[in-house]
Amino acid sequence: MKIKITLFIVIAFSINLSAQEKKKDTINAKEELSEVVVTGQFEPQSIKKSVFNVRVISSKDIQNLAANNLGDVLNQYLNISVRPSGTSGRSTVSLFGLDAQYFKILVDNVPLVNEAGLGNNTDLSQINLNDVEQIEIVEGSMGVIYGANAVSGVLNIITKKSSRYKWSVSASVQEETVKDEFALFDKGRHIQSIRAAHTINDNWFVSIGANRNDFQGFLDDKKGKDYSENDQLRGYRWLPKEQLNGTALIAYHKGDFRVFYKFEYLDEDIDYYNATVQSGYNTELGSYRYANDKRYLSNRYFHNLNTSGKLFSQLNYNVSLSHQKQERNVEDFRYYLLTKNETSNVTVKDQSMEVLYSTGTLSNFFSSKKVDLQTGYEFVNNKGYSLVQEANNVMTPIRKTLENYDFFASAEIMATERFSVRPGLRFSAQSKFKDQYASSLNLRYLFDKGIELRGSYGTSFRTPTFEELYSKQIFDGHFFTGNENLIPETSTSYEASLKKTTMLDSGLQIANTFAGSFLDVNDRIDMALVRFNPDTGNPEYEYINISKYKMWNFSTMNQFKKGNFTFNIGAALIGVSRKIENQVFASDDRYLYSFNLNSSASYFAPKWGTTFSAYYKYNGKSQQFVEGSSEYIISDIDPSNWLDASVRKTFFKNKFEATVGARNICNVTNVNQSNTNQSAGHAGSSELNLAYGRSYFIKLTYNLNL
Numbered sequence: 001m002k003i004k005i006t007l008f009i010v011i012a013f014s015i016n017l018s019a020q021e022k023k024k025d026t027i028n029a030k031e032e033l034s035e036v037v038v039t040g041q042f043e044p045q046s047i048k049k050s051v052f053n054v055r056v057i058s059s060k061d062i063q064n065l066a067a068n069n070l071g072d073v074l075n076q077y078l079n080i081s082v083r084p085s086g087t088s089g090r091s092t093v094s095l096f097g098l099d100a101q102y103f104k105i106l107v108d109n110v111p112l113v114n115e116a117g118l119g120n121n122t123d124l125s126q127i128n129l130n131d132v133e134q135i136e137i138v139e140g141s142m143g144v145i146y147g148a149n150a151v152s153g154v155l156n157i158i159t160k161k162s163s164r165y166k167w168s169v170s171a172s173v174q175e176e177t178v179k180d181e182f183a184l185f186d187k188g189r190h191i192q193s194i195r196a197a198h199t200i201n202d203n204w205f206v207s208i209g210a211n212r213n214d215f216q217g218f219l220d221d222k223k224g225k226d227y228s229e230n231d232q233l234r235g236y237r238w239l240p241k242e243q244l245n246g247t248a249l250i251a252y253h254k255g256d257f258r259v260f261y262k263f264e265y266l267d268e269d270i271d272y273y274n275a276t277v278q279s280g281y282n283t284e285l286g287s288y289r290y291a292n293d294k295r296y297l298s299n300r301y302f303h304n305l306n307t308s309g310k311l312f313s314q315l316n317y318n319v320s321l322s323h324q325k326q327e328r329n330v331e332d333f334r335y336y337l338l339t340k341n342e343t344s345n346v347t348v349k350d351q352s353m354e355v356l357y358s359t360g361t362l363s364n365f366f367s368s369k370k371v372d373l374q375t376g377y378e379f380v381n382n383k384g385y386s387l388v389q390e391a392n393n394v395m396t397p398i399r400k401t402l403e404n405y406d407f408f409a410s411a412e413i414m415a416t417e418r419f420s421v422r423p424g425l426r427f428s429a430q431s432k433f434k435d436q437y438a439s440s441l442n443l444r445y446l447f448d449k450g451i452e453l454r455g456s457y458g459t460s461f462r463t464p465t466f467e468e469l470y471s472k473q474i475f476d477g478h479f480f481t482g483n484e485n486l487i488p489e490t491s492t493s494y495e496a497s498l499k500k501t502t503m504l505d506s507g508l509q510i511a512n513t514f515a516g517s518f519l520d521v522n523d524r525i526d527m528a529l530v531r532f533n534p535d536t537g538n539p540e541y542e543y544i545n546i547s548k549y550k551m552w553n554f555s556t557m558n559q560f561k562k563g564n565f566t567f568n569i570g571a572a573l574i575g576v577s578r579k580i581e582n583q584v585f586a587s588d589d590r591y592l593y594s595f596n597l598n599s600s601a602s603y604f605a606p607k608w609g610t611t612f613s614a615y616y617k618y619n620g621k622s623q624q625f626v627e628g629s630s631e632y633i634i635s636d637i638d639p640s641n642w643l644d645a646s647v648r649k650t651f652f653k654n655k656f657e658a659t660v661g662a663r664n665i666c667n668v669t670n671v672n673q674s675n676t677n678q679s680a681g682h683a684g685s686s687e688l689n690l691a692y693g694r695s696y697f698i699k700l701t702y703n704l705n706l
Contacts, residue, residue, distance in 0.1 A: 038109070039136040039156040040145055042363045042374050042412060043316060051412070051422045051442040053454055053497045053515060055557075057135040064602060064613035064646055066174060066659050066699045068191050068213055070105075070135075070157075071124035075642060076615040078555055078572045078598050079139065082124060086218065086238035086689055089270040089296070091124040095139065095152040096519060096551050097576045097594075097622075102151040102462060104142070108159055108262065110304050110359070111146070113324035115351040117465055118382060120149045126266055126300070128245040130193050130211045133158045140517055141493040143438030143460025144424035147378050147406050151460045151491045152519065160197070161251045161260055162205050165705040168197040172701040176663075178218045178238070179693035189695075190214040195247075203254050211245040217271075218692040225273045228289045228337040235273035238692050243268045257309035264302035266326075271295055277337070285336075293335045297347070300326040314367070319360035327352035348387065349397075353466070356381040370414045378406040388472035398470045402463075403431040410440075418446045428461075432469075433488050436461045450501035455494075462489040468525055468543045479540040480527065487545055491521045511559040521549040529584060529627075548589070550577040564604040571597045580625055580632055587625040587632035595620035610649040613661075617642040626675055635675040637688060641666040657701040667694040 035047045037054045047054055057073060067073045071091040075082045084091040092100040104119040105112050105127070111119025112127070135157055142150040174191035175182075182188035195209035217240035227234040244267040251260035274291040281287050301324065308318040333345040361376035382402045390396050410424035422442040429435050440458040447453065464486040471482040497515035504510070524547035531540050555572035575591040598617040604610070619640045625632040646661025670687035 037136055038158060039106075039138055039154065040142065042361075042372055042410075048446075048452065051420060051444045051454060052138045052456070053495070053499075053513070055137040055139075057137070059132060059134060060602075060611075062129050062132060062135075063659070064611060064648060065615065065644060066646060066661060066697055067129055068174065068211070069125045069129060070127040072663075073129070073135070074124065076598060076600070076617050076644065077137075078557065078570050078596060079553065079574065081619065084125070084689075084691065086236075086692070089123075089125070089239050089241045092121065093124060093155075096517075096553055096574060098152045098519075098521075098549070098551070101465060102149065104146055104150040104154045106146070106154060106156045107264075107302070108304060108306065108320075109156060110320050110322050110357065112302070113300065113326050113353055113355050115298065115326045115328045115353050116467060117149075117353065118324075118355050118357070118380065119146075121465065125241075126243065126268060126298075127157070128211050128213075128243075128247075128266075130195055130209050130245065131160050131207065131247055131249075133160045140456060140495045140519075141438075141440065141458030141460040141491060143458060144408055144410060144426045144440040147426065147428060147438070148404065148436070148461055148463045148488070151462050151489075151493075151521070159247075159249070159262065160207065161249065163197050163199055163207075165197075166199050167704070167706040168195075169704040170195045170701060172699055174697060174699040176697035177695045178216070179220075179695060181216075181219060183216075187216050189216070189697075191699075203252055205249075205251045207247075207249045209245075209247045211243075213241075213243040213245075215241045217241070220692070222275075225271075225293075225335070226337060226340065228277055230277040230279075230289075232275045234277055234291065235275050240271045241268065255309075257307075259305075259307040262302070262304045262306075264300070266298070266300040266302075268298040269295055270298075273335075285339075288339075289337045291335050291337065293333060295331040295333075296350075297329040297331060298326065300324070311362075314364055315362055316364040317360065317362050320358065322357040323355070324357065325352065325354040348395075349385065350387050352385040354383040372412045373409070374411070375409045376407070378404070378408075380404050384466040384470075386466060386470060388470065389475060390472055391474045393475055396472075400466070400470060401431075402466075404463075405429045408438075420444045430463070430488075433463060436463075436488055450503070452499040452501075453497075454499075455496045458493050460491050460493070462491070462521075464488065464525060464543070471543075477536070477538045479533070479538060481540075481542050483543045486525060486543060487523060489521055489523050489525060489545070491519060493517065493519045507562050509559075509561040511561075513557045515553075515555050515557075517551075517553045519549075519551045524549050524578075526580060528581065546581045548577075548579040550589075550591075551575065552591075564606065565602070567599075567601045569597075569599040571595070576624075578625060580627075585631050592623040592625075592634070594622040608649065609651070609654075610647060612647055614643070614645040616644075628675075633675050635673055637673045638671040640668045640671050640690060642668060654705075655703055657699075657703065659697075659699040659701075661697055663695050663697065664691050665694055669693045 036044050037047050038044045040052045071082050074080050081094045082091055095103045100121045105122045114122050137155050139153040142154045146154050171194045176189035178188050191213050193211040197207035199205050217236040218238035220237035222235050222237050223233045246265040248263045272294045274293050277289055277291050279289050304322045306320045311317055328351045329347050330350045331347040333342045335342055357380055359378045361374050363374040365373045384400050386398050387395055388398055406428040408426035413421045424440045426438040438460050442456045445453045469482045469484055473480045495517040499513045502510040523545040525543055525545055526547045527541050528544050528546050529539050530542045553574045557570035560567045573595050575593050577589045577591045579589040580587045596619050600615045602613040621639045622637045623634050626635040643665040644663050646659055648659040650657050668691050670689050673686055673688045
């Protein structure tokens with residue numbers, strides 16, 4: 001009832017303002033329009049006009065880091081933690097301590113599919129950056145605009161759709177060590193990419209690109225795939241992985257009408273070599289040794305058709321229609337170590353997700369610049385597949401379809417030249433769950449002397465994943481199952497930020513931002529102990545809505561820029577309270593704290609055509625509750641330091657570019673995590689595998705612009 005009354009007041013206020021005479025916005029007239037953002041906006045606009053606090057990662061940052069995938073970039077940013085896995089090959093992201101299920105990744109405002117979900121649980125290593133214009137991050141609840149699972153924030157990858165050149169061709173080769181392991185073909189990381197773009201005329205633009213990322217794995221103390229002793233040293237510490245990415249785009253624009261079609265393809269192979277070597281004998285081979293190995297084969301198709309323009313000479317429309325599919329197959333085979341042959345190859349589909357997705361908006365209902373109203377819809381048809389393990393090691397395929405039909409409305413009101421208000425409401429009709437709602441209220445006030453104040457309130461929801469609903473692993477006394485009776489999690493967030501921009505007579509530009517936020521998540525889903533089987537005495541675990549999660553965060557980001565020199569420094573303090581329960585005992589809800597700091601510096605020397613860059617991040621000690629034998633106890637994760645540096649130089653009128661540098665200069669590999677071994681109730685410690693250590697790279701690029 002309160003939401004309906006608020007929406008009625010907003011609409012009434014909007015209509016009243018639309019009747020007022022237009023006035024020149026003297027504040028906006030002075031805005032610097034060079035940094036334009038699209039995430040969460042009614043239409044592309046300057047970052048100063050946004051009611052959201054948008055963080056931008058530019059294409060220059062991506063170039064300086066010689067980043068090939070999204071994981072290479074995000075590791076350096078505040079409040080964001082990248083968790084790579086050497087055993088699965090995946091890299092996922094966590095924001096404010098909430099994992100990848102709460103953070104939505106978009107490509108041109110369309111959530112990206114993976115075999116486990118839509119927009120969430122995304123493997124960062126599978127997102128190629130070959131044609132990225134910029135990356136935009138908005139922290140906090142974005143449920144009204146982007147729907148389910150945009151609880152902790154969204155990341156939007158904006159791709160290139162035009163060029164100021166008639167022809168543009170870029171080709172690059174990158175060679176990178178994996179710690180101290182490198183050989184031209186057999187060890188290290190080898191990357192090749194090519195992209196060609198053509199502006200056909202004033203209306204048409206096309207581009208096509210391809211990228212190959214060949215990661216030969218990291219041995220460390222392992223002995224590789226041809227090692228024949230059964231001492232658990234066979235295989236790799238980090239699994240070998242090869243990725244092929246392809247992209248194509250065709251775009252047309254004339255006047256206010258724009259349309260583009262974008263296609264992406266991913267093919268990924270991950271090789272798993274079993275550490276257990278077995279022996280056999282037959283009359284043909286005699287004595288032989290073999291291992292039961294496997295490959296994980298993933299592919300993704302991404303189609304997105306987008307059109308925007310005007311209706312009735314005033315209304316702005318923007319519609320996207322997308323078809324996406326990602327599938328993972330597992331190939332099991334026997335590998336003979338003497339002959340190096342494979343036999344008994346069997347491939348089965350392990351997981352897949354196929355999605356039909358469409359979203360659209362209408363805005364600019366009123367002639368007055370004092371007010372705008374946006375209405376929109378979202379339609380999702382999500383067909384999921386998973387191979388689950390029933391009792392007695394019986395593998396059973398599960399196929400389910402989940403749908404939602406969402407409608408949302410948001411108004412942006414310029415109450416004065418300085419003060420703007422943006423309320424919003426979303427209704428989501430779910431095929432599997434009860435109907436869901438999201439609401440938001442965003443405020444922005446521009447003071448004198450370059451001071452900007454923003455505040456926001458938002459509610460959002462997270463729907464259970466396919467795994468949480470339908471997974472099963474039942475074998476040898478282990479019992480872990482999904483739960484079809486789960487309900488969506490709900491969340492409430494509050495945010496405030498203060499930004500001050502200063503221009504000194506010396507030419508020094510200073511931007512200081514101070515921000516605080518609070519997030520409260522209810523009905524959080526966790527895998528919890530539900531009972532001890534009365535017949536076997538074995539524990540049985542199931543996903544249930546049982547936990548609560550609260551987080552507050554204070555952060556500051558500061559930029560100093562003069563001429564060709566830019567320096568950034570930021571810090572954040574996060575407190576997390578998580579109440580975890582099972583059917584036997586529960587944790588307390590005390591706040592556990594963590595601190596992180598980041599800094600970057602870059603300098604462009606025009607005389608040499610050279611850019612020097614360095615990126616540093618400190619992840620402080622963090623804590624979390626883990627399940628012991630009779631209670632939840634605190635597990636400590638030690639701090640870590642990350643430093644990347646590079647030198648990028650252009651030659652021959654920018655036609656050639658060379659970048660040399662180092663990642664993970666502080667040589668982080670594993671960090672200690674206490675209280676992880678709860679066997680027999682005795683707390684122990686283990687190591688959390690974060691990286692494979694320091695690596696060096698060189699990247700050579702040829703650019704042809706005509």
